[in-house]
Amino acid sequence: MKATPPGSFVGRVLVHRALTVLLAVAGLLLAGPAVAGATQGDSYLRLAHLSPDTPNVDVYVASVSDPARSFVVPGVGYGAVSPYQPLPSGSYVISMRGAGAAPDSPAVISTSVDARPGGAYTVAGVGMSAELGLAVLSDKLETPAAGKASVRVINGAASAPAVDVGPANGPTWAGPVKFGTDTPYVDVPLGTWNLKVTSPDGGPELTTPCQLDANSTYTVLLVDRGGALKAELLTDSAGSAVVPSGGVNAGYGGMADRVDIDPAALAGVLIMVVAAGLVLAVWQRRARNSARGR
Amino acid sequence: MNQRSTRARARPLAFAALAVLTALHLVAALTFLFLLTTVPPDLDLQTGPRSSAPAPQPAGSLPAPGPADPQGAPAPPGSAQSLRATELEIPALDIHQYLLELGVDPTGVLQPPVRPDVAGWFSGAAAPGEPGPTVIAGHVDSTSGPGVFYDLKDLVRGDRVVLRRSDGQTATYRVTSVLTVDKDQFPTQQVYGPTPGPELRLITCGGTFDRATGHYLRNVVVSGVLADGP
Numbered sequence: 001m002k003a004t005p006p007g008s009f010v011g012r013v014l015v016h017r018a019l020t021v022l023l024a025v026a027g028l029l030l031a032g033p034a035v036a037g038a039t040q041g042d043s044y045l046r047l048a049h050l051s052p053d054t055p056n057v058d059v060y061v062a063s064v065s066d067p068a069r070s071f072v073v074p075g076v077g078y079g080a081v082s083p084y085q086p087l088p089s090g091s092y093v094i095s096m097r098g099a100g101a102a103p104d105s106p107a108v109i110s111t112s113v114d115a116r117p118g119g120a121y122t123v124a125g126v127g128m129s130a131e132l133g134l135a136v137l138s139d140k141l142e143t144p145a146a147g148k149a150s151v152r153v154i155n156g157a158a159s160a161p162a163v164d165v166g167p168a169n170g171p172t173w174a175g176p177v178k179f180g181t182d183t184p185y186v187d188v189p190l191g192t193w194n195l196k197v198t199s200p201d202g203g204p205e206l207t208t209p210c211q212l213d214a215n216s217t218y219t220v221l222l223v224d225r226g227g228a229l230k231a232e233l234l235t236d237s238a239g240s241a242v243v244p245s246g247g248v249n250a251g252y253g254g255m256a257d258r259v260d261i262d263p264a265a266l267a268g269v270l271i272m273v274v275a276a277g278l279v280l281a282v283w284q285r286r287a288r289n290s291a292r293g294r
Numbered sequence: 295m296n297q298r299s300t301r302a303r304a305r306p307l308a309f310a311a312l313a314v315l316t317a318l319h320l321v322a323a324l325t326f327l328f329l330l331t332t333v334p335p336d337l338d339l340q341t342g343p344r345s346s347a348p349a350p351q352p353a354g355s356l357p358a359p360g361p362a363d364p365q366g367a368p369a370p371p372g373s374a375q376s377l378r379a380t381e382l383e384i385p386a387l388d389i390h391q392y393l394l395e396l397g398v399d400p401t402g403v404l405q406p407p408v409r410p411d412v413a414g415w416f417s418g419a420a421a422p423g424e425p426g427p428t429v430i431a432g433h434v435d436s437t438s439g440p441g442v443f444y445d446l447k448d449l450v451r452g453d454r455v456v457l458r459r460s461d462g463q464t465a466t467y468r469v470t471s472v473l474t475v476d477k478d479q480f481p482t483q484q485v486y487g488p489t490p491g492p493e494l495r496l497i498t499c500g501g502t503f504d505r506a507t508g509h510y511l512r513n514v515v516v517s518g519v520l521a522d523g524p
Contacts, residue, residue: 042470042519044490084490086470086519120490143487216426217488237488238426242397242418244404244486247477247513248431248497252410255435255444256503256510 043115044084045092046139048124049076050156050180051132052224056099057108057125064091064112075099079156079223081122081234089117094134096125109134120237122219126156127180139236140185140217143243148187149212153177157222157229160203165220165231168194168207176200177222190214197222197231204229215239379415379422381458382430387445389413396431404429404497410436413443415457419486422457423465423523427486427493430457434499434510443498447472447514455494455518463524467494471517474500477510485515494518 047059056077063069066088073082076099095110097103111134113121120139127133137154144150153165155177164175170193174183192211197220199205210233212218219234382391394407394414407414413432420426433441453469475481485495494517501512 041517046490086491118484139490141488141490143483215486215488235425237490238420238424239488240416240419240427240429240486242416243482244398244416244418245402245482247475247480248404248406249477249499249509250406250431250443250497250513251434251441251499251503251510252437253435253503253505253508253510254410254438255440 041089041117042086043089043117044120044139045087045113045115046082046084046120046122047073047076047094048081048122048154048156048221049078050154050221050223051125051127051129052078052156052158054078054108054125054129054132057096058099058101060093060095060097060103060107060110061087062093062095063088064093066090072103079225081221084120087115089115089119091115094123094136096134108132111136122236124154124156128158133180135182137182139219141237143215143239144217145187147190147214149190149214150185150217151188151212151220152183152185152218153220153222154182155179155222157224159224159227159229160197160199160222162199162201163203163222164198164200166196168196174220185217188212195220195231195233197229206231208233213238214241215243376460377421377424378417378460379428379430379457380460382413382415383456383458384449384453385456386449386453389442391442393430396429404431406431406433409433410441420492422459423463423492423520425489425492427489427495428457428465429486429495429497431497434514441498443496443514446496446498446516447474447500449496449516454521455496455516457494459524461524465492465520465524466522467492467518468521469516469518473515473517474512475515476501476512480513481515484517492520492523494520 045061047061049057049059056075059073059076061071061073069088076082092113092115093110094113095107097105097107109125109132111123113123113136115121118141120141122135122137122139124135124137125132126135140150140152142150151173153163153174155163156179157163158179160179162176162178164172165177166172166174173186173188177183190212192209194207195210196207197205206229208231210218210220216238217236219236221232221234223230223232378395379393382389382393384390391413394412396405396407396414396416397418399405404416410433413430416429416431419429422428432443432446434444434446435441449469449472451469451471455467455469457465457467459465473481485497496516496518498514499510499512500514501510503510
């Protein structure tokens with residue numbers, strides 16, 4: 001009479017185990033999936049070689065947080081500008097080695113880029129090789145003022161120690177821009193222009209046509225190609241030509257009041273209820289057993 | 295004694311049975327509630343659908359490409375003006391659709407397709423694969439059921455979205471973010487602003503439905519970057 005029947009003990013252990021499992025499963029189901037739909041955006045990276053007397057290089061892009069995302073752009077020569085590469089945001093180390101140099105050899109030069117979500121960066125080797133630098137430029141992605149485009153100048157041409165840039169027969173947009181430097185973006189009128197590059201101190205001059213579209217940002221890149229100064233228009237970013245106002249009304253409300261029942265959550269609730277019932281049952285039995293034991 | 299012991303053991307069983315019964319009741323109650331709330335809210339059972347509501351559309355079939363929206367904006371100047379988006383494929387959501395062409399109304403607001411079961415490409419923004427945002431809009435629901443983009447909020451980072459262009463080329467985008475935003479704080483810069491590469495925006499409605507205005511209060515915006523382009 002005093003001893004609990006062995007069958008009852010085994011039963012209780014089983015109930016306890018079942019309870020533990022049930023509660024754990026219920027908890028997992030109720031917790032739901034981990035952060036569905038992350039809101040983190042990507043970044044963009046563009047690489048440029050703008051050092052006239054530096055031989056071809058291999059550019060190493062190493063992701064600090066995720067080494068598997070690292071990559072190498074081999075054999076980049078003077079004047080080359082890569083397309084933008086979308087990357088997960090985060091920290092990157094950019095290194096340049098002589099073309100064909102061993103990956104574990106010391107880098108000629110390196111720098112780090114903290115790539116923010118939604119940011120765009122141009123990393124350029126600039127200056128003569130004796131004073132080679134890696135410039136990390138933040139590229140403009142903000143919409144220019146209405147009726148304007150944003151333009152900056154990067155001077156990578158050793159033949160033009162300082163230049164003024166602007167439309168022919170118009171006001172100067174930027175200048176003097178020294179070799180190895182870049183300017184902030186300036187908002188200029190849209191349309192097709194004859195872009196004129198002049199050297200106030202008697203260097204080379206040129207005129208080249210360019211078209212500037214709405215809601216876009218540009219870089220005018222000066223480089224020496226085949227011994228002659230060239231001005232090239234790079235599109236840094238392009239926006240929607242027509243920018244609608246506000247949000248979009250894209251629903252008629254037919255599903256608005258539907259109670260969105262997550263089947264997993266429902267199962268979790270059910271298991272909780274069953275478990276609660278079992279707890280009650282075990283309690284009841286315990287109370288009875290101890291009453292009988294007394 | 296023997297009889298009593300059996301009864302003592304029977305009690306917990308009774309409790310367990312009670313718990314199961316309670317659970318079953320709960321299921322029944324929830325099911326009832328579910329059925330109750332899925333009756334189309336603006337379907338008047340006496341007079342049929344409201345006259346302002348669009349006619350119900352056959353579901354499940356690939357809708358035929360329709361004519362361009364009458365309010366469609368003229369193609370923007372630029373190199374991509376002759377290119378259009380023609381088809382949308384989202385394998386993760388089992389969506390494969392021809393696309394309409396969308397524009398803005400006189401007040402400058404983007405007009406989604408009238409039909410709830412088709413999506414449209416906004417011709418004022420970039421063509422697929424061209425630099426800049428390519429914008430696709432579609433309804434979350436009709437007056438009585440899910441719309442083409444009902445499951446849009448379920449997309450996750452890394453999902454693929456394929457757009458076919460009028461020249462037959464395809465652009466594949468990789469989803470980078472899924473946001474739900476208030477319409478009165480719509481992130482215009484983030485959605486339509488300049489981007490360095492070709493990007494994708496899929497837009498539908500979300501949040502609470504305001505019966506007074508007949509509009510949802512929020513937008514779901516899925517963003518992506520080009521993974522494989524023409």
